[in-house]
Structure formats: structure tokens, C-alpha cells
Amino acid sequence: MILAALFLGASLAAAPRLEAQPQQPPSSTPQASPMRFGAFVEQFDDRPSTGFVAYDPSGQWWVVPLGGAVIGTESVVPGVLSSVAVHGVVSGLAFDGEDNFYLAYEVDDRIVAHSWYDKVSTGLGGADNSTHTGEDELERGDGPGQLHAPKGVAVWESTLPVHSNGLATCVLYVADSLNHRIVMVAAKGVPREYKWATPLRTFGAYGGGDGQLNHPNDVAVDARGHTYVADLGNDRVVEFDEQGTFVRNIGGRGFDSGLFLSPTGVDVHGDRLYVADRDNDRIQVFDLEGHYRYEWGTPALRPREGRGKLHGPTDVAISPDGKQAAVVEETEDRVQVFGLQPADTAMPIVERNGASHFGGACSARGELFAVAEPSLASVSVYDVSSGTPIEITKFGRPGRGPGRFLHPSSVLFDAKAEVLYVADPHAYQIHAFRITRAPDEPLRFDPFRARSVNTLDLRAMETLKAKWATEPVGLALDTNGDVLVVDGANERVVVLDASLRPRREVRIDGVYQPNFATGSSRLAAMSVDPSTGHWFFVTGRSGVLERKPDGSPVASTSWFDTFPTQQHDPCGITMTKSGRPWIVLRDGHSVQSVGAASAPYVPPGLPKLLDTALELPLSHVAGWVSGPEGALEKARLATGGGYRHGLGRLEFCKPESLAADGHGRVYVLDAGNHRVQVLDEQGRYLDMFGARFYTEAGRTPPIVRPTHAWDGARSVRTNGGAYRVLWKPRARADGSPTRIERGAPFAIDAWVFVVGEPDQPTTVDGLSIDAWMPEHLHGMTRVPKVTARDDGGFAIDGIRFHMSGYWELDFDVTKDGLAERAQVRVDVD
């Protein structure tokens, strides 16, 4: 129950061990080979955190666990941090050179400065809430000095005044993630004496261009005042100068050195920039001109490997003396400390693959099961009818628009398992794909199976405008087939029809409570009880909410006193056949059903928690991860938390989503173990599948080349059914007829008609054309140029299929923010 709010790094213990490391060369070594980080020093297991790490001026590292009503333990280091209470979800943290540290409260949308010598009672929150209202706080908003989901923070102590007031020499930078910007505030002196609400400057705006940001996750600052932003949604680091002017982009999406897959954390020390390249399982190091220098980290091929191997490092911090690097692996609840080694130490080439993370979110319906892979910008669909999950398609490519994803993090089947909806909060888009299968078709992989039907751009849809851009964090299917979109930013549900046209919005009040004592919450996921039609939500703080479809409350759990739910990050919910919601606790490494097994869930009131894991025989408990954290796990078990961190059956590592398929099976996305576990509705283990080394048996379905031929259509209906696209290849300049052949550029003229109105081309906002080789995972090397014709049609120039094989030629018709795709398959030989 009582946990340290800030996990203190055992750096004091680690320092002498660093010197004792055999790979540390004697200090008399000539400077021929400069020193680089990479030498494994020590690892600290059972350090759950929100993924940020920072060193204090004395050289100790700190991480913050997923917060909540947690009171700090007695001081570990006498005279320094006596105790700190953290109420709410703290993401970033930073220390200045004096006695202050700064915590970013992600859900409460504020930054709080603490003095190291403050006592809890005056330092923050809790019983003395009144001391932290008004000018000390940054409230949620997008105005000057307001924040929305602040993430990483950084402190810059300048030797010169950095503001016209002549006073500010210590600046706090905040990665204001859902405002897609960086906020600078002066932070000199005792924090509460300063008016937080007056930012020195803000810079950045949503987008993918120069100087734009997409969900900035962390920020670091160098001695010049240049900031380096972990631009998570754009897979790059963006450098700004001290005025907030764009300087350069560093990296981009990819796995090669110098590129990133989900850069989540940055730090600057001296003339080096350190980037936690989360989904490439490494730390990359750059100079301050953006040139790649080196990297360290070997991906862990087996779970819990550690000992210098990295699994999803989310942040890196360099100690003040520059001799240690602390790397936090949020997925593994772990911190590893690295030391310096000679630069000429060979870096082994390592295999960085694995077909899938099995991370993100899942949906199940009938015989189909789908997984969204946010960091891979793809969605996989499995057929489970044979008992062995067969991957029958995988689709998605990086980008925006139909068929493209930036961060697909929710999936949802319709009632017939024919349409799969995908929500992408980084692109602010909802997609609908039709999963095509012939009734008697043998099970096989077919990259053409998913047909893009509609794509809704939530930022462009006027009727959905709210204070914040609609942030699609979850999807659910209403009993009438409507698609329910959980808008995490605006605390509402956006109701779309099956074609993604907006119907209405429903406010879900009472989630965001700007109360510093109890902290706020966020809608995370949603499911619908088919028998009552009630909506169930899982939220960070209050657990489960039950609402009527008009949003009116029915019941809610309130676990605040009995169980630190928010500390365990409930993030997924599904309704089982028995009408009981199951939730998945990411940081609790467990799955729970709400309501007693012997009695149905009875609203209202305080439901009893049933931990399905508790029904397991004790032999499983013995099989848990052993070591010093074992005691902690058992303590949590006593609280009813059902902490099941591990690799065995019914053990989990950061499960992120779950889905009941309506046939009594529940799929649990065991993301940290790179696998899916299948349970029955009594919580019994049925099966698991996933990446090699993480499952009992690797199952790689064979890829069968499809036997499609070009359908030769000249008039093709959009997959959504609203339009018909009439197209014809344009004759070449020399008058020769146009055939579509490899390597030869060609042009197309196209007209869009509303179905049923064949006489007159309709006016649309745009027609774009794209082409893609699903088997090769690439498209064209040209971007065709589309111009409007006088007759209401479009002229499309510069199409070239440069390789033999199967191509999809896609016409995307956009009107009012909703795009529909018409597809033609072309077999180029």
C-alpha cells in the first residue's frame, strides 16, 4: 500500500561498482579511443514508472511510478528528499541546479515545482490542497500558459537573462503533448513565487512539417538554450533555437541507425544528444548538429532479459558527471544503468526483428481476431476457426489518409466481422476496412484482403468540432451497429454510423475533475453491454463507469480507498457473454473481472473485485518472478491487485487490451511478452500465440501469393458505396493507346459520380491517387499530380508502376472530411 512515490536510483551504490567494472579502462588510457556509453553496470528491477527518468544534482536517478494516492516512504537519503506525495499521473520530471524539482502531471494538466526541503504538507496536494490553486497551476487549455497532457520537462539554467523582465535565468520547458507544442516558463527561485501562468514563449503546432510536432513526448535543452523535442508521432527529434525557431529535424521513421521508431525520451549532456528510440530497443547518440554518433542497446530477444539488453527504452538520462546513463524501460518496470567504454569496442550486429509486437489494441468477433500495432503502423487479422490462429492479412503503411496510419491504437469489428474499424489518435483519423473472404476460401495470408472503405479525418469534420481535436482513444460497437468513438480529450463519445458519418455526441461528465487532492482521470476505453445497451468505460482513476447511451450515470466503481487502481493503469475493457466487464490493468500486469463470480454485477454500489488470477492454484504463485521483488508482488496480491507479472500461462507483462469474441473466449494482448493469451470466461487459460521466443510454439503462417488478375474496370465503385469513379488511361502524346505496363509512365482522366446520379459528375473536395504493392510493402516512386479538368473531372499525371507484380491503384474521394476509396487491382508483368 505504501510505496515510494519517487523511486530513488541506487546510484550511490552503483558508483563504486562502476569503477570496479573490469571493462572500465584505467584512467591513464591514452585518449586514442574516446569513451562511449554502452557498458552495462547494473539493473534495477521492479521500478514501475511512467517512462521518464532524471538525475538530480547529486547524481542519483529518479523515476516516478504511475501515480495516485501514494505517500512517499521515509527518506532513503537522509536530508535530501524526505518524502514526496504524488497525486495523479506524473510523467516528466526534471531537476534544477538548486533545490527544486518539477513534476508534470499528465492527467491534471499542470506542472508543480517542489522544493527538496519542502515538507509534503506544504509542498503539494493532499490535505493542504489550498496551497496549490490559482497562479501556481497550469490548467488544461490551449491558451497561453495552459497545458494539455504535459509529458517531459527540462530545465535550462542560463547565465544570461532569457526574458525581457531581466530576471528569468532558469527556464522550464514542457512538452505539451496534446497541444503539440513546447511551453517555456520561467522557473527561477521558489516556484510558488512565480506566476506560472505567464509563459515566456510557446512554439510548435500539430503537423508533420518543419517546426511542427505530433504528440511531443519529451524535451531536452542544451547550454545554448536550443531545445530538442522527442516528436513521437513523427518519429523524429526536432531542434529549435533559444527563440523557439525551427532549426532542423533529426532522423525520421525507420530502423537504420539515425532513424527512429517511437522516440520517446531525450536528454542532452555536454555536446551530445541522447535519444531513447523505444521501438528500436536502443539509445542513439547525436552531436548537437544532428549528426549521428553511435548507439547502444541490444534488443532483448527473450523476455526479462536485461543485463544490458533493452526492451522498449522510453527515456535516458545522463548523470551530472557524465559517467552514467540511466535508461528506463517502462515495459519491463526496470531501470538499467550504463557506464562508459572505449569507442572502438565492437558493436555486434543484432537481429532486430519479430513479426509483431502484439501491442496496442485488439478486437475479436466470430472467427476473426485483429491486432493494431501502433509502432508498426499496421493491423493484423487472424482467423481462429482452426484452433491455430492464422494470420490472414496485414495492412497499413505509414502516413495519413486511406490505408495509412501513424499510430493505430484501437480496432473494432462490426457485428458480422466484415468491417474492421481502426482509430489513429496521432493522425486523428478513423478508418473502416472491409475484410473480404470467400465462403469456401482456404485459410491463407492475402495482403489484399483488407479494402479501405472510408477514412474520417476528425480534425477536418466541422460537425465534430469541440474545444480539442477529437482524440480517438477507444472504439466500441453500439447495439444498433453505430461506431462509438471515445474522445479522450473532450470527455465525450462521438457516435458515428457504420459509414463513419457523425450522428451525435454524448458527453461523459465527471471524468475530468480538476481537484488536486484526488487527481483527474481520462477515458481510456469503452465497451457496450449488448443486453442492456449500457456503455461501460474504463478510466484511470475511477475504474469502471457504467452509463446509459445518453451519458447519464448508472454506476461506477470507486476503488480509490480500497485499491490503487490508477496505479495499475486500467486501459482496456470488454463485455463478456455473461454481461460482466473485464478490464485489463497494464501496470497491474493482470486481467480482472468486475463483479463477483457467483453473483452478477449489481449496479449501483461498490462492486467486489474478482481477480481471476486468484482462482489459480498456488503452484503458479511459486512460479512467479523470484527475487527481491517477489515480496512486493505478494504484498500486492494481498491487496487484491492480482499482480501477475511473468511469462507463464496467465501471467502478463503490460497487457494493453482485451477482447471477448462473443463465443466465450477472451483475447488478452500481452504486449510486454509479445504475445496474445486466450482465456475462457472463467479466466482459464486456453491458448497463446505470438512472436518467437515469447510463445510456446512459433507459428509463422505461409504467405500464399494471391491469384488475382487485373479486373480491368473502367468504372469502379468506391468501397464505401457512395461514389463511382469513372476512369480511363489517357492516350500517349504520340497517339498510341495506353497500356499499363511496367516502367512506362501513364496518365488517367477520372470523374466522380454519386451512385444513382450517373448524369453529372459530382463536386468533391478532392480526388487523390495512390498505388501500393501489398506484397512488397512499398508504393510508387512518384507522387502523381492531380489537376481539375474543366468538365468536372480530374487529370492525373505521372503514374508509373516501376516493378512487376500486383499493384493496387487507389482513388480516394474526399468530401467533408470523409474519404472513400475505390480500388483497382493491376497485375503488371
Place this chain on the structure above:
Amino acid sequence: MVLATLLALAASNPQATTPSSTPTTAPRVVFDERTIARILQHAPLPAPPADPTNRFADDPRAATLGQALFFDARLSQDGKVSCATCHDPARAFTDGRAVSRTIAPARRNAPSLYNVAQQRWLFWDGRADSLWSQALQPIENPVEMGGDRRRALRAVADDAALRARYELVFGALPASILASNVPRATDHPVPERPNVDGRTTSAAADESVDRAFANLGKSIAAYERQLVSANSAFDRFAAALRANDLATQAAYPDDARRGLALFVGKADCRLCHAGPLFSDGEFHDVGVPTFADPLAPDLEKRALAPLRDPGRREGVEKLRADPFRASGAFSDAPDGEHARELDTLTVGVELHAQVRTPSLRNVARTAPYMHQGQFATLDDVIAFYSTRNGAVPTGHHAETVLRPLGLTADEARDLKAFLESLTDESLPPERTRAPR
């Protein structure tokens, strides 16, 4: 030396030169209709496409000037390096090295110039979009010829024959070149670091100098357009196949036939090595690692470079910044189709590490292979595609079109025999030396 040894080995390899151990009674390879259609896509090689950006492309007088310039080392910084240094006609217009080394080690392998006029994009990273603009870059590249445009033009001005040839085609040289203050001897320091595009710029921008410099490139391109190789054993076989000429077809060895069937079938080499050029002219990443020092004598010690060659990703950016691009002021068709193509190119990190598909014509003569000469022999290349051993891991993007082919030893030999049948160096001797 290395190349010669390799060739000697190849020549002494009975598998490579005879139909091998296959008994003559074995049935001949029979191609089905689809395979024949695919084979015929690779021949005949048409004449080089017109280059509207260079109105001198097919001017024989320009070609003669270009041929003289191609072999003229006075264009270089130290007077020792000509185009032909790295594009040696005796080595199928390559230098036989992993990466070129003249003034300093270059970053990439010197490709053959046979049929180079067929390429839409030049250099491994496609940073030039015309043959004539390509020809200009090595002259000023500090690690290649290390010269600059004024000195190169001065070299032309100082040679009466060259000057006459130039003025016959292009008119008078710029006045600023003819003035005496242009340095004749170079004083460039040798650069410390290889810099593939560290082009020297003239101190004072002089449009007439740039235009005259472009003319040098256009004349070199006119010469290079003549470097055609289109009459290999395979070409003769394909022509006979097309004409149903069984007698001529019979001269094509069985192992090459089997290799051809692999090439257009199971091995699917044709996906990228497409068409009569055996190249789609586009850019791909086949996962070849980048060596830090490709010239290291010991293969085992060729450490991997910390960064892979960014290839086309940088190539597009450089092309867009090149004043001599097809849409630039010195192009003769700045609004032409090819010039406009530049605006439609995809850009971004998805181009990272992609390099241009090399033509396979004369491939048996152009070792070592890949953009850094990573593979010494064709056997190594075939083994790479067969096993994918040593390929750069592709992160989580495991599904690509490249999977281990799993060729048997016989199949690998057959494929090699086919590749060797693409050799044709019947270029007239007068094209392989400076004009008289």
C-alpha cells in the same frame, strides 16, 4: 590484379564455361509461354532514348569532343585523373575496385558506363537526372578529379585542338576563361575527409562559365551515349527465340537457359532487374551492409560503418539542389517531361538506404559488386540472395519481397552462367581511347 585473378579463376572453372556435367542426352530446357514472354521483355535493347535536356546529345562533333575530354587527365586537380581512370574501357568501364580511389577514397563503387544513356537517374543515389549533369560532378568532386569548372575550361582553352572542337560545337569560350588570370595549376589541398558531393564552387558566379561547363558535360554525354552493349549471347538467343530460329537457339548453353528460367521464375531477379537494361532504373534497399572501409585488404576486417549509406534519400535532396538538373537553367528542356518528373518524386525516410538497380549487362566483367563493392564475385552475390546471410536486419519490417531464395549449388551455377551470357564488349576500338 584482383580482378584478373578472379577472371582467371572463372575461366578455369569448367562449370562456368561448359555445359558441365549434364549429359548431352538430358532434355533441353523448354520454356512455357509465360516464361518466353518474360524472357522477351529483356531484349532487344533499344537505342538510347532521346535526351531533350541535351540538344547536343546526338551531335557527332560533340561526341568527339566529349571522347577527348573523357580521356583527358588535365581536367583534374593533379593532372593524373580522367574519367577513364575509374571508368576504364579495359575493365568494362569500371576500375575493378570496391570503391574508387583517385585523389582520395570515394564512398561508392564506380559503375560501368555500358548503356548508361538508358538510365533515367545517374549515380547510385540518383542525384543527377541527366547524363551530362552527371559527368560534371566527378570533375569537381574533391575525392574524384578534384578540379573545378574554370580550370577545366581553361584546360580546353589551352589546347588548340580541344578548343577548336569546343568552338565548332558551342561557339566561343567565355571571356573570363580566356582571360589570363585563371589559374592553370591547381592549388587545392587534398581534402581530409571523403565528401561525395563537396563540389567546389567558383568564387564569383559566372553564368557563362557555368554554361560552358555544362557544355563539357553535354559533350561527354554525347560520347557516353555511344557506349552500347546489346549483342550478348543472351541477345542472340532472345532474337532467335522471337524469330523461332531453333538453330541459333541451340547455340545458347543449357546451363544459361536454366539460369535464365530461374532469373525470370523462381529467383524473380526480374522484379528489379527488369527490361532490356536488366534494371528498372529505380531505387531499392536489398539490405547490403555498409562498410566503414571498403578498401581494407582483409574482408574480415571491413568493419561496418556506423551509418548506412542513405542512398536515394539524400540523392533526391541533392538532385533538387543541383543547378545542372534537368529543370535548371542549363538544361535544353527545362520544362520537359523528365524535368517535371523531379517534382513528382516521393521524398522522405522511406527512401533511406535505397540505391539504383544496376544494369546486369556485362555484369561478369564489372566485379566487385554492389554500391560499395561489398561482394567480390558473382558467386558471392548469388549466395547473398540465396541465403540473405549478412543482410542488414530490417527491424520489425520483416516482410519484404526479399526472402532467401534457397538456390541449390547447381542452380547458383546456372544463374551465374546466365549472367555470364550477358557479356558483350564488341565496342569498336576507336570508342575506347582518346580520339585521334
